Amino acid sequence: MVETDIKELNERIQKESAFVDMVTMEMHKVIIGQKSMIERLMIGLLADGHILLEGVPGLAKTLAIKSLANCIEAKFSRIQFTPDLLPADLLGTLIYSQKNEEFKVRKGPIFANFILADEINRSPAKVQSALLEAMQERQVTIGDETFKLPEPFLVLATENPIEQEGTYPLPEAQVDRFMLKVVIGYPDKKEEKLIIRQNISNESVKTSPIISTADIQRARAITREVYLDEKIENYITDIVFASRFPAEYKLKKFEGLISYGGSPRASIYLALAAKAYAFIKRRGYVIPEDIRAVAFDVLRHRIGLTYEAEAENITSEDIISEILNTVEVP
Amino acid sequence: MRTVRSIGLFLFMLTVICGHAQEVSVSAKLDTNAMLIGDHVGLTLKFTGPAKSQVLWPFIPDTILGSITVIGRGKIDTSFTADKQTVSYTQQLNITSYDSGFYTIPGIPFKYRVLPDTTRLFASTNMTLLAVHTVKVDTTQAIKPIIGPLKVPISFREMLPWILGGLVVVLIILAVLWYLNKRRKQQPVFRLKPVVVQLPHELAMQEIEKLRQKKLWQAGRVKEYHSELTEILRRYIEGRFSVPALEQTSAEITYSLVNNPSCPQHELDRLSNLLIMADMVKFAKSQPLAAENEKCLSEGIEFVNQTMERKNA
Numbered sequence: 344m345v346e347t348d349i350k351e352l353n354e355r356i357q358k359e360s361a362f363v364d365m366v367t368m369e370m371h372k373v374i375i376g377q378k379s380m381i382e383r384l385m386i387g388l389l390a391d392g393h394i395l396l397e398g399v400p401g402l403a404k405t406l407a408i409k410s411l412a413n414c415i416e417a418k419f420s421r422i423q424f425t426p427d428l429l430p431a432d433l434l435g436t437l438i439y440s441q442k443n444e445e446f447k448v449r450k451g452p453i454f455a456n457f458i459l460a461d462e463i464n465r466s467p468a469k470v471q472s473a474l475l476e477a478m479q480e481r482q483v484t485i486g487d488e489t490f491k492l493p494e495p496f497l498v499l500a501t502e503n504p505i506e507q508e509g510t511y512p513l514p515e516a517q518v519d520r521f522m523l524k525v526v527i528g529y530p531d532k533k534e535e536k537l538i539i540r541q542n543i544s545n546e547s548v549k550t551s552p553i554i555s556t557a558d559i560q561r562a563r564a565i566t567r568e569v570y571l572d573e574k575i576e577n578y579i580t581d582i583v584f585a586s587r588f589p590a591e592y593k594l595k596k597f598e599g600l601i602s603y604g605g606s607p608r609a610s611i612y613l614a615l616a617a618k619a620y621a622f623i624k625r626r627g628y629v630i631p632e633d634i635r636a637v638a639f640d641v642l643r644h645r646i647g648l649t650y651e652a653e654a655e656n657i658t659s660e661d662i663i664s665e666i667l668n669t670v671e672v673p
Numbered sequence: 674m675r676t677v678r679s680i681g682l683f684l685f686m687l688t689v690i691c692g693h694a695q696e697v698s699v700s701a702k703l704d705t706n707a708m709l710i711g712d713h714v715g716l717t718l719k720f721t722g723p724a725k726s727q728v729l730w731p732f733i734p735d736t737i738l739g740s741i742t743v744i745g746r747g748k749i750d751t752s753f754t755a756d757k758q759t760v761s762y763t764q765q766l767n768i769t770s771y772d773s774g775f776y777t778i779p780g781i782p783f784k785y786r787v788l789p790d791t792t793r794l795f796a797s798t799n800m801t802l803l804a805v806h807t808v809k810v811d812t813t814q815a816i817k818p819i820i821g822p823l824k825v826p827i828s829f830r831e832m833l834p835w836i837l838g839g840l841v842v843v844l845i846i847l848a849v850l851w852y853l854n855k856r857r858k859q860q861p862v863f864r865l866k867p868v869v870v871q872l873p874h875e876l877a878m879q880e881i882e883k884l885r886q887k888k889l890w891q892a893g894r895v896k897e898y899h900s901e902l903t904e905i906l907r908r909y910i911e912g913r914f915s916v917p918a919l920e921q922t923s924a925e926i927t928y929s930l931v932n933n934p935s936c937p938q939h940e941l942d943r944l945s946n947l948l949i950m951a952d953m954v955k956f957a958k959s960q961p962l963a964a965e966n967e968k969c970l971s972e973g974i975e976f977v978n979q980t981m982e983r984k985n986a
Contacts, residue, residue, distance in 0.1 A: 572958075630923075632922045667920075673956075
């Protein structure tokens with residue numbers, strides 16, 4: 344019934360996506376709850392998109408990223424962003440060797456597969472832009488030499504929303520480079536009790552490597568093959584255009600509330616993230632449910648609000664929700 | 674040498690004194706010094722001084738000397754010389770008097786200071802003479818009555834409100850007559866076109882029939898066929914169950930109808946299967962068999978028939 348290519352793709356996905364459950368289970372050994380966050384980390388991993396995690400301190404943001412890196416046989420670096428951090432501390436620098444009487448390249452912690460940029464908004468703009476440039480170009484220039492960053496290269500950054508004192512908020516253009524912005528909420532009562540039990544027990548739980556970077560590369564290649572119909576493309580463009588020109592989509596009430604809508608990157612990342620979500624759900628094609636599942640995380644940092652919207656306590660989530668409820672599903 | 678120095682000092686002092694004397698001048702001038710009783714005459718107050726002067730403009734009361742009345746006060750005009758070194762403030766007053774006689778308007782004091790020096794200085798205008806003459810009356814002539822007001826022709830603008838008012842009254846009378854006529858003939862005042870409201874299931878059935886006649890899947894347009902069929906059903910669900918089905922995904926639509934008494938579980942399953950099949954065609958390049966395409970249509974009709982609103986017998 345289904346054309347061979349999708350049927351065959353479905354079979355390949357069934358085979359190749361087994362690690363998704365394994366990684367998720369392994370991560371759940373360490374992290375209680377936060378299912379959505381773990382799923383989003385998997386989307387970022389499969390769609391080759393960087394992730395920005397936002398949540399109050401103590402919600403296992405750092406632990407989640409560390410655990411994910413542990414599950415994969417890959418090089419992991421953690422960089423704590425501080426106000427005195429310099430781009431060279433991140434990228435690397437040239438060091439003069441007195442013995443050999445020459446400059447030697449000393450690569451920075453960015454040369455790893457998984458980068459945990461902890462509290463990215465704590466360091467000044469020049470360090471942020473150094474990281475974000477590396478994220479975009481996937482290469483770093485030290486002195487006269489340009490070095491390719493290893494593959495897979497995934498930056499998982501965290502930021503604390505309440506600690507505004509002494510922080511440097513990321514400019515819109517730089518936030519746009521993150522594929523997803525995941526907002527993490529508090530665990531429920533049941534999960535909180537489990538967290539207490541796990542942390543006061545003598546047993547120390549650790550994740551162990553399950554897959555290699557080659558497996559990830561293979562899964563990424565299949566994810567790109569997931570079929571995206573033209574109807575879904577139209578649905579994506581409708582959603583993004585509704586964020587730019589709300590009046591054209593029966594959302595005139597948002598006209599003075601949105602300062603800027605989703606960029607073309609929003610459309611690209613919506614498609615890529617939906618493909619990764621379909622892969623996780625063991626499907627070789629994207630359905631509107633996939634778009635809706637990732638829409639909030641892809642769009643929330645890409646919709647700018649005006650002062651009027653802030654005064655009326657309207658969030659970008661409210662706008663996305665209204666857009667999804669207004670744009671016709673194919 | 675000493676003599677030369679003394680002369681120099683004298684000349685310098687003279688220059689300073691003269692300069693200072695020329696710095697500020699105030700004046701109060703009448704347009705004319707003689708006028709007829711009740712006539713108007715202009716009184717111009719003027720202050721001229723360095724550009725940095727700050728002037729406290731004199732207050733002239735409404736009545737001067739008990740008989741001269743100020744009937745108009747102009748704004749204080751400011752003007753500068755071309756080199757911007759000297760400023761002039763001018764005010765025009767309009768005065769009159771209804772008592773004949775000779776009046777001496779006293780000097781008007783101006784308070785000012787020249788910045789940056791904050792010392793308050795005074796300058797006064799010269800006294801001004803004003804003669805108010807009476808009209809000569811020829812007592813030999815008889816006293817004539819006062820001339821009555823002149824008649825001015827009525828303009829269209831004045832007539833316009835009356836014309837409009839008249840028209841409104843005529844229209845009201847006509848409307849009342851029209852209404853009474855209708856009432857006498859027992860006719861309805863307004864004839865409203867009856868609005869034919871089609872029920873959601875009637876509309877859905879019509880559209881399904883149109884879709885059947887289009888023979889889309891037979892022409893190989895299977896995707897279009899399933900898209901239209903699901904859209905018809907979604908519109909029906911929106912009208913029948915007040916669920917925003919056009920903006921919902923297949924799973925959301927099914928979820929919205931769970932526990933709805935008008936949509937039993939087997940009908941929900943029927944709808945769910947139909948939507949899943951359509952999704953496969955629309956998004957996964959699925960090519961159903963001819964029988965499956967036909968079945969989708971009949972299942973759609975059955976769903977509408979089984980869930981449509983039934984009037985109480």
